[in-house]
Amino acid sequence: MAKERKGIEVSLAISEAVGQADCDVISAYPITPQTHIVEHLSEMVAEGHLDAEFVPVESEHSAMSVCCGSAAVGARTFTSTSSQGLALMAEIFYITSSLRLPVVMALANRSLSGPLSIWNDHTDTMMVRDAGWIHVFAENGQEAYDHVFWSFRVAEDAGVMLPVALNLDGFIMTHMIEPVEFEDDDLIKKYLPEFKMEGALHPDNPISMGCFAMPEMYTETQMAREQALLNSYPICIKAWEEWAALTGRHYHPIETYKADDAEYCIVTMGSYGETAMEAVDALRKEGEKVGLIKIRLWRPFPFEAFAKAAKGKKILIVMDRAISFGGPGGPVALELRSALYNKPGAPTIVNYVAGLAGRDVAVNDFKHIILEGKAKAEKGDTDGYTLYGLRA
Amino acid sequence: MAKPMNKIAWQELEVGAAVSEVGNAREYKTGTWRSLRPVVNKTQCIRCGVCWLFCPDMSIVRSPEGHFEADLEYCKGCGICAHECPVGCITMVAEEE
């Protein structure tokens, strides 16, 4: 494929990227709103455009099991799911990272039942927040396309060997037609080396993967896992730098918009961060010294980069697209409050949960949240969270 | 010989807690779990190999004369060999005797 800018559904751009990455094995079970990604991949394989094995399975649990087997023998492996599908494969999802298998997943974020909902929010990814995977968020079609390659590059790096979840908002991104710049195959080959796995399963080199561990060993295995995730951070950065050098598109674990001279900021994660940019522009025109901080890398959480972005800000209005029932607030606010606890000069944090099950969060909604959040913070009304737009 | 579990530091673990020391299950002597042991009457034994086939732990080994005997380092004394023997030549005897 040659370098080309075209209008395409983001799902299909992702499938095309998986094809350009010369993936070896794809195993997935269809679930709204990820369906177009895997349908297109199965067509690409069936029509001979992609030399890969597409393994159809009867459930997501089996899909992830197949992916584990595939990655274990050193095959470049891709899958995709959402919501209930992720829930069904949850036990294997944790195992994938514990076995250090570099599976790449396009996680089309969709709300977890119940009630049954096919629309977007972050409850599904938050369910597996602690599973030891690398989590990155794409906000638009271009980012989704670029991060397919980044995900393989990071996952398969000998210093990482961890699975990567490429989070993108279901429907809002998967079913959106927008412009995507496709890179040519040569550039992709330069960026993404062939996958050579040390310690892959092979009859000539017999090893056991997925053993049982006694209490005397388990703690140590978990520390090894934690360190692997923490050690992946510099490689995440390096992989972004390499991509920037080839394409001119720069990505960072934390990104900011008009935040340098801002007195207070809104913090987002996911595609509505783009809508928030428009709100920041509108409020700036009205004299508000507000900025935006966007979280791109969710795990391993970029504490230093975040502290740098938040430095000197009086207030942070933290957006969540998921709830932790009975807890102190949404998961992102929880993370940030914790990250800034006891740090001198830490900003006041107020938390808004908005956009559950794909409910629109438009520019005016963000303007309202920002101004109301600022007022709450100034009054000291910072406990818990506000469920934006709730009809009570 | 693998290091004792409670002496292994996390940095010494293999990637993904994999085990690359081939066949090191052999170091785990399960013979100490046994409270009964199988005793074979060699004159009755027809050397059919059924006990060897049914042993769930691969703990029956063939002697040079062709008889089948429990490997006492691993035999857990489950009694399946005695149960399956077609001529009933295996008796389970208490360990303390």
Place this chain on the structure above:
Amino acid sequence: MLEIRFHGRGGQGAVTSAELIAIAAIGKGKFSQAFPSFGPERRGAPVVAFCRVDDKKILIRAKVYEPDIVVVLDPGLLTLVDPTEGLKPDGTLIINSKKSYEEIMNSCSFSCRVGIVDANKIAQEELGRVIVNTTMLGAVMKATGILEVDDIRAAMLDRFGSKLGEKNMKALARAYAELTIKE
């Protein structure tokens, strides 16, 4: 930025209309978004599709609430939805109908600029079936001026193949010519 909302029924191709505009606009170097009202797809149910076109990057990720153009693919929908909801004061409503402006105004009270084209007739004559999504694009282009008829040719042929694509282009061109607009 131009914002368009399409009203149709599931299976009539409202989403395809939005997509074709987006792809054509992007092909011309512009920025564009096209998306359906997200949800399970069911034939016959009223659906809404959205399109945004701009010369700079589009950052809004929400529905179109204040369209510049509203397109009604199926006149039967006029009694089910108010197509002018949110329509900008200087916006245009484009309706597929064989009725005249006066006849339509007897049952609806639109106070906006209205464009009418008998897309059913054009589609039947040019395509042999009453699927009007591509035909109506001609009306959209005439009313907005954002694209020339030829700008959409590549996307059309890519979607439908050369034979059917050219037929669709013919229908589109006719709608472009036959659209009547009342201010």
